[in-house]
Amino acid sequence: MAVTEKDRKANSALGSLQALTAAALILPGLVPAQAAEDNEFSFQYGRYEESRRDLGGVKSQFDPITVDSLHTSARVRLTDRIKFAFNYIQDTWSGATPISTAPSTREGNQPYDVGTVAGASPWLYSGNGNGKVYFDDQRRPVRTIRRDNGLGFGFDELIAAGLDNRNVHTMSIASPEVRKEGNFNLTYEWDDATVSAGGGLSLENDYESRFANLGFTIDFNQKTTTLSGGLSYANSSTSARLDHDAQTYISKNAYNGQLPEFQPRYAKVISNPIPGTDDSEEILRGKREDWAVNMGLTQVVTKSSLAKFGASYTRSTGYMGNPYKAVTAFFLRPVTAGLMSRDCDTQGTVAGPGLGAADCGEGIAYEGQAKAFLEQRPEVRNQWSFNTGWVQYIDPLDAALHFDYRFYHDDWGINAHTFEADWVQPLGSGWSMTPRVRYYSQSEADFYVPFLVADVSNENGADRLGSDNSKLPTQTFSSDHRLSGYGALSGGVTVSKQFTKGVRFDAGFEYYTHQGSLKIGGGGEPDYADFDYWVANGSVSVEFSAIGRSLTDHDHHHHHDMTEHEPLMPAGLMCVGGHMLNQEGDFMVGYVYQYLRETGNMLNRTSKASDAAMVNNGYRTIPTFHDMHMHMIDLMYAPTDWFNIMVMPMFMDMDMDLRVLDGINGDVTTDHLHGGHQTGGIGDTLMFGMFKLFKHRGHHINLGLGISAPTGDVGIKLNRQHQEDAGFIHYQMQLGSGTWDFLPSLTYLGQYDRFSWGAQANATVRMQNRNDSGYRLGNMFQASAWGGYSIFNWLSGSVRGVYTVEGSIQGEFNPVPGAAGCTDPITNGAILCSNVNPTSSTLDDPRNYGGRFWDVGFGLNVVVPGGEFSGNHLSVEWLQPVHEDVNGFQLERKGTLFATWSYMF
Amino acid sequence: MIVRSMNSSIKHKPWPLLMLGLSLLQGCAAVQPWERGVLAKPQMALERTPLQSELRGHSYGSREAAGAGSSASGGGCGCY
Numbered sequence: 001m002a003v004t005e006k007d008r009k010a011n012s013a014l015g016s017l018q019a020l021t022a023a024a025l026i027l028p029g030l031v032p033a034q035a036a037e038d039n040e041f042s043f044q045y046g047r048y049e050e051s052r053r054d055l056g057g058v059k060s061q062f063d064p065i066t067v068d069s070l071h072t073s074a075r076v077r078l079t080d081r082i083k084f085a086f087n088y089i090q091d092t093w094s095g096a097t098p099i100s101t102a103p104s105t106r107e108g109n110q111p112y113d114v115g116t117v118a119g120a121s122p123w124l125y126s127g128n129g130n131g132k133v134y135f136d137d138q139r140r141p142v143r144t145i146r147r148d149n150g151l152g153f154g155f156d157e158l159i160a161a162g163l164d165n166r167n168v169h170t171m172s173i174a175s176p177e178v179r180k181e182g183n184f185n186l187t188y189e190w191d192d193a194t195v196s197a198g199g200g201l202s203l204e205n206d207y208e209s210r211f212a213n214l215g216f217t218i219d220f221n222q223k224t225t226t227l228s229g230g231l232s233y234a235n236s237s238t239s240a241r242l243d244h245d246a247q248t249y250i251s252k253n254a255y256n257g258q259l260p261e262f263q264p265r266y267a268k269v270i271s272n273p274i275p276g277t278d279d280s281e282e283i284l285r286g287k288r289e290d291w292a293v294n295m296g297l298t299q300v301v302t303k304s305s306l307a308k309f310g311a312s313y314t315r316s317t318g319y320m321g322n323p324y325k326a327v328t329a330f331f332l333r334p335v336t337a338g339l340m341s342r343d344c345d346t347q348g349t350v351a352g353p354g355l356g357a358a359d360c361g362e363g364i365a366y367e368g369q370a371k372a373f374l375e376q377r378p379e380v381r382n383q384w385s386f387n388t389g390w391v392q393y394i395d396p397l398d399a400a401l402h403f404d405y406r407f408y409h410d411d412w413g414i415n416a417h418t419f420e421a422d423w424v425q426p427l428g429s430g431w432s433m434t435p436r437v438r439y440y441s442q443s444e445a446d447f448y449v450p451f452l453v454a455d456v457s458n459e460n461g462a463d464r465l466g467s468d469n470s471k472l473p474t475q476t477f478s479s480d481h482r483l484s485g486y487g488a489l490s491g492g493v494t495v496s497k498q499f500t501k502g503v504r505f506d507a508g509f510e511y512y513t514h515q516g517s518l519k520i521g522g523g524g525e526p527d528y529a530d531f532d533y534w535v536a537n538g539s540v541s542v543e544f545s546a547i548g549r550s551l552t553d554h555d556h557h558h559h560h561d562m563t564e565h566e567p568l569m570p571a572g573l574m575c576v577g578g579h580m581l582n583q584e585g586d587f588m589v590g591y592v593y594q595y596l597r598e599t600g601n602m603l604n605r606t607s608k609a610s611d612a613a614m615v616n617n618g619y620r621t622i623p624t625f626h627d628m629h630m631h632m633i634d635l636m637y638a639p640t641d642w643f644n645i646m647v648m649p650m651f652m653d654m655d656m657d658l659r660v661l662d663g664i665n666g667d668v669t670t671d672h673l674h675g676g677h678q679t680g681g682i683g684d685t686l687m688f689g690m691f692k693l694f695k696h697r698g699h700h701i702n703l704g705l706g707i708s709a710p711t712g713d714v715g716i717k718l719n720r721q722h723q724e725d726a727g728f729i730h731y732q733m734q735l736g737s738g739t740w741d742f743l744p745s746l747t748y749l750g751q752y753d754r755f756s757w758g759a760q761a762n763a764t765v766r767m768q769n770r771n772d773s774g775y776r777l778g779n780m781f782q783a784s785a786w787g788g789y790s791i792f793n794w795l796s797g798s799v800r801g802v803y804t805v806e807g808s809i810q811g812e813f814n815p816v817p818g819a820a821g822c823t824d825p826i827t828n829g830a831i832l833c834s835n836v837n838p839t840s841s842t843l844d845d846p847r848n849y850g851g852r853f854w855d856v857g858f859g860l861n862v863v864v865p866g867g868e869f870s871g872n873h874l875s876v877e878w879l880q881p882v883h884e885d886v887n888g889f890q891l892e893r894k895g896t897l898f899a900t901w902s903y904m905f
Numbered sequence: 906m907i908v909r910s911m912n913s914s915i916k917h918k919p920w921p922l923l924m925l926g927l928s929l930l931q932g933c934a935a936v937q938p939w940e941r942g943v944l945a946k947p948q949m950a951l952e953r954t955p956l957q958s959e960l961r962g963h964s965y966g967s968r969e970a971a972g973a974g975s976s977a978s979g980g981g982c983g984c985y
Binding site: 393400410432440494 | 938960
């Protein structure tokens with residue numbers, strides 16, 4: 001439709017008005033790039049928890065998967081035209097997940113300990129039924145019972161008792177692992193268009209991904225139409241250490257070069273000897289590339305509705321398998337039927353009067369021997385998706401309904417539909433509530449099988465790894481339930497509160513149920529694969545150019561001595577209380593990052609410890625490094641000008657590795673050397689009340705009374721390895737103290753002209769004798785003194801001396817009974833060990849904690865004195881150890897970095 | 906590249922089609938800038954909680970086959 005001359009005149013007459021209103025009414029969020037505020041800092045914590053799987057009556061001691069996620073995001077407008085965004089994301093997960101599936105009679109989850117039923121261990125080959133499942137003449141698994149064959153006791157026969165339609169997952173557990181991702185995006189804006197470029201990196205122990213993207217948006221039709229597009233590329237590599245306990249039960253012949261005709265192009269398994277042992281570890285290495293293009297169109301339809309359309313195409317090539325999942329294949333052998341054939345070899349739990357070999361009775365045609373194969377997926381995947389959505393304003397309720405539909409298709413045979421509806425309901429006073437429902441349904445991949453049935457062979461059994469892939473009915477197979485047919489229904493609610501000062505809190509919860517029966521059109525996977533999860537999140541966003549107030553803003557705070565501002569403190573003191581807000585009603589939101597690194601020599605008191613000395617003290621392993629990262633959120637409020645409250649939740653993660661000491665005897669396979677350990681999650685939560693005791697002409701004295709709540713986990717255990725339980729992971733790798741702690745501090749701050757100085761004494765007093773795991777950390781006392789000089793009005797430097805004394809750990813981990821190779825001294829039979837906690841490392845000895853430490857800190861403080869970023873404060877401090885006198889044997893400390901950002905309003 | 910492989914008679918067609926499509930859209934673009942107050946309300950924004958959406962998307966992506974699709978990014982292995 002051409003624009004008429006009349007229209008054009010009208011448009012030009014409206015030109016000036018449009019120029020004014022267009023700027024004011026640029027649609028927020030019309031395209032995602034415009035949704036975010038220009039200068040914003042956000043922090044989110046999320047928690048994911050899965051339900052227990054139904055293992056057909058066997059109770060697993062393993063906890064299901066849980067994931068703790070941290071996401072920090074910063075967006076800054078660098079110039080009128082250029083915006084920069086940065087995200088840091090960290091996930092820590094642990095828990096049990098299915099590694100394979102088989103008919104229930106395979107009994108893939110067995111109570112593994114002796115005496116009490118404490119758990120279930122994955123069995124891929126053997127198990128109580130010797131890994132055997134019987135099949136009928138149509139090669140369907142059957143349940144079996146033993147009965148007397150009429151010849152008297154001991155002469156039994158095995159007969160079919162109906163089809164075994166019930167599959168069961170075999171579960172396996174992973175120790176905590178951490179993923180870290182950083183990504184950035186730069187956007188250049190014109191009046192009616194934007195271009196953007198971004199990239200990032202995602203790192204895990206077993207998976208690394210690098211990615212880059214380009215994008216554009218163009219506004220048409222007086223900004224009622226927005227066209228967007230993008231191109232993205234990711235290059236990923238897998239380097240997965242295969243589960244030691246499972247590796248000798250899973251055939252990797254297609255991956256390790258033994259079967260050249262089946263060798264995948266982009267993945268291989270290599271075997272590395274473990275130093276100091278006869279053992280080896282197997283690593284799966286894979287490569288993968290993804291290219292994606294997408295186009296989108298957003299259209300204003302009426303004054304109160306929007307429509308959107310999008311399409312995307314992704315091409316993935318390379319290794320797309322999950323290195324921890326195996327497919328169970330049954331190798332069939334025809335059984336000899338009839339009296340006295342004795343061909344049905346059953347033991348263990350099969351009900352019946354006798355044990356051992358039985359005759360093969362009615363309904364049994366084949367004996368199937370279970371074997372497991374590392375899953376093999378196609379190495380190319382083409383994926384298309386189309387989406388459309390509608391946003392409708394509901395006038396009487398001032399609400400908005402968002403509806404989205406997406407269709408997905410790929411050449412693995414999966415078609416998926418997603419329907420989602422959100423109702424955004426403002427409630428007044430900045431509150432809003434968003435209930436949401438989502439339905440998803442997918443068909444199964446062409447190569448999805450719960451388990452495989454291989455062709456008939458008379459030699460189905462003897463060697464568990466002997467049967468090669470050429471005997472399998474297919475060369476692409478996976479029993480990952482994510483590729484099965486199912487539906488998923490989820491619902492949740494998000495509550496938001498927007499404060500006028502540019503601060504927003506969001507809290508969300510969602511419950512999700514995955515069920516085969518929810519698949520569109522039916523025919524989904526049976527209910528053995530069903531599971532539920534919930535995910536909850538809480539976030540705070542600060543639009544930091546809104547109405548910030550500078551810490552050095554003299555106009556506001558220098559009317560008289562009562563509102564005199566405090567001098568700045570070094571970054572390392574931000575998390576122990578001591579600094580206070582300047583006046584009643586002030587708020588502060590801050591972020592404190594702390595990084596502590598230990599590596600280098602082992603110390604005994606003040607001198608270097610030799611391997612021989614540590615071996616003589618009974619130790620077998622020592623840490624080679626230990627890294628700790630802490631992310632703290634600092635929320636502070638001043639109800640009166642002499643009293644402040646402060647709350648600091650924290651999130652932490654730790655990484656370490658061990659080495660074997662020179663000169664130890666014996667096998668080191670039980671010393672837990674598996675490429676290091678990682679832990680992470682919520683740490684303890686600090687709460688302070690701060691009192692201004694004295695304030696006069698540049699001198700301040702503040703008293704802080706704090707409590708540390710034991711929100712950090714102190715019950716983290718190592719996973720079961722080498723068929724032995726392991727007990728608690730090192731004290732140092734636990735995420736908190738486990739006790740309620742008292743944190744008093746006394747701070748003096750002084751200032752004259754460009755100089756500032758101060759001193760602080762603070763302590764941590766454990767208020768309980770033992771935590772739930774049986775120990776308590778040592779008490780701590782710290783004294784600091786510092787001096788600072790203001791180089792410019794926005795920049796100052798500081799030097800600090802710190803002395804810290806910390807006690808050793810009292811008590812020890814509660815004993816953990818478990819299976820770890822203990823035998824009865826009389827019968828020589830296997831018995832439960834009374835305590836399987838590790839003792840071989842210096843980190844496992846409570847005496848090797850605490851000491852006396854002298855450090856020097858070098859710090860910088862940047863304060864934005866005015867303008868758009870007024871109220872922002874950045875500080876960094878490096879704490880350099882100068883002298884250490886450690887208790888027992890400990891790894892040398894290399895230093896601590898503190899970086900803080902705070903925003904006062 | 907696709908255009909180059911096609912014969913010359915349809916070589917230039919995609920752009921006129923696109924322009925026609927966009928001018929058709931203008932037909933429903935009768936909403937003038939000063940009528941967009943409702944559209945500018947926060948509840949109408951296409952993305953209101955980007956961090957939460959990413960967290961939810963990551964959960965779906967690690968549990969559903971159709972997780973990928975709109976962009977190639979390092980969401981991690983999701984091997985759990």
